[in-house]
Amino acid sequence: MRGLTRLFAQRSAVVACFAAVMALGVMVSGPARAQGLDTARQVVNTVAEVGISEVVGADLPQTEKIARFRDLFITYFDVPSIGRFVLGRNWRTASPQEQERFLELFQEVNVFTWARRFGDYDGQDLVIGQASRDGDSGAFVDSQVEQAGGQQPIHVRWRLRERGDTYKVVDLIIEGVSMAITYRQEYNSVIQQAGGDISALNDRLAGQLERLKAEQGL
C-alpha cells in the first residue's frame, strides 16, 4: 500500500481521491480470500485508468510521460519477480551485481519499449472482463483492447499474484502469447549462445536500451 500512496501523492487531486477510494476499498475488504478477485480486478482497472488518463492520453512531454509510466509500472507490476522468472535457472548462476544490473536493464527496456508506443494511442478502450482464480494466491483478469476500423479486439489476459494485502501483475498474455515466457525463452537463448554468460545478455540489453532511447530522441 505504501507504494500506492507514494505514487498518488505526486498526482492530481482527482487521482488522489480515486486512490483514497481504492485504499478504503482494499482496507475494508482486507486480504479475505473471497475479495481477492475483486482486488485483482481493481488493480487492473487502476492501471488501465491511470495509464490512459495520466500517461498515454495526457497532454505532456514524452519525458514526463515516461517518468509517470515508470512509477505506474513499478508500483503495479512485480518487476523483480518477473525478472527472476525471465532469467530462470540463469538467476542462480549470476553474481549479485549481474542480477541487479539485469533487473535494472529489464525494467528500463520495458519502460522504453512501451514508451515507444505511446504515440500510437488513439482513444482505444480497454474493456475489463472477468477475473478468475489462478491457484491459491493468484488471479487472471481478462480484458479486451478495442481496435479501430472494425478489426477484432485484442484479447489481453493479466496474470496477478498476491503480494501482501494487494495483487501485483506478473504477466500479460496477449492473444495466447505470454510476455514473460517469450522473454524467458529469448533471453535464455541469448545466454546459451554466449556460453552461459549472463553479462552478454546484459550488454545486449544495454545496447537495446540505448537504441530505444535514441529512437525517441532521448
Add this chain to the structure above:
Amino acid sequence: MLPTAASARTVLIAFGALALSACATAPQQAATPATPAWEAENDPLEPLNRGIHTFNQVVDKAVLRPVAIGYRDYVPGNLRMIVRSILRNLKSPIILANDLLQGNLERAGNTAMRMAINTTIGMGGIADVAQDAGFPYHDEDFGQTMAVAGLDGGPYIVLPLLGPSNVRDTVGFAVDTFFDPLRMFTAAHDPSWADTVNYNRTGLTVVDRRESLIDPLDEVERTSLDTYAGYRTMYKQLRAAAIANQDRGGISPAAGTPAVEGSAFDFPDAE
C-alpha cells in the same frame, strides 16, 4: 492451399523432416531431464532451422514484406476485405472437415452455416454476411485435429518460405493442402483455368496473410534480442491457444490451463 506442383514438394518436406527428426530426437530428450515441458524447446534441428530462418528473413525483407506493404498502401481496404473473405470461403470445406474430425459439432455447424450463407447470399464469399448474422469466422487445420487426438507437435521445423512449424503441423498442412476441394477438382479435371486460379489463390493467400502480420512482425523484429528463439516460443504458444480454440477473442474464464504454474512467479527467498 498450395497449387498442385507445390503440394507434392510440401509432402516431401514433411516426410523428409519426419525422417530427419526421427534420428535426432533421442539425445535431445536425454540432455535436459529437469526442464519442465512448457520450457523444453524440442528443437534438435536448431542449426539447420536457424539457417532457414535467416534465409526466410532475407526473402521476407526483399520480397514478401515490401509486397505486403504495397498491398496495404495501394489496394483499398474494401477490396482487401473481399479478397480475405473469398479466401476464407474457399478454405471453409477444410475447416468444416476438421471441426467434424475434432467432434466439435457446435463449430462445425457454425462453419457449415458460414459456407451456406456466404456462398449464396454472400456471392461466393465476396461479402462475409455470415459474420453479421452471428456466425463468426474461426480457423482450423489438420495439425490441430491431430493435436486434439493427442499427438504431440514433435520437433520444431522452420519451413523454407512458410516459416515456423513442427512435424505434426507440417504433415497437417500437407494433408489439408491435398484434400482441398478446389485443388482436387482442378487436379482431376484439369480445366484450362486451373493454373491461373491455383496460383492466384496461393499468391493472394500469402499476401493477405503477410499483410495481416505487418505490425506484429515489425514489432518482433524491432524488440527481439533473438528473433529465432522468439518466433519459436511464440509459435508454440499460439498453436497451443489455437488447439484449445482460444485463438480469437476467447474471453471465457475457463480459458484452458496455463502453461506455467503461477507459483513460478513467487520467490519467497527474495529481499
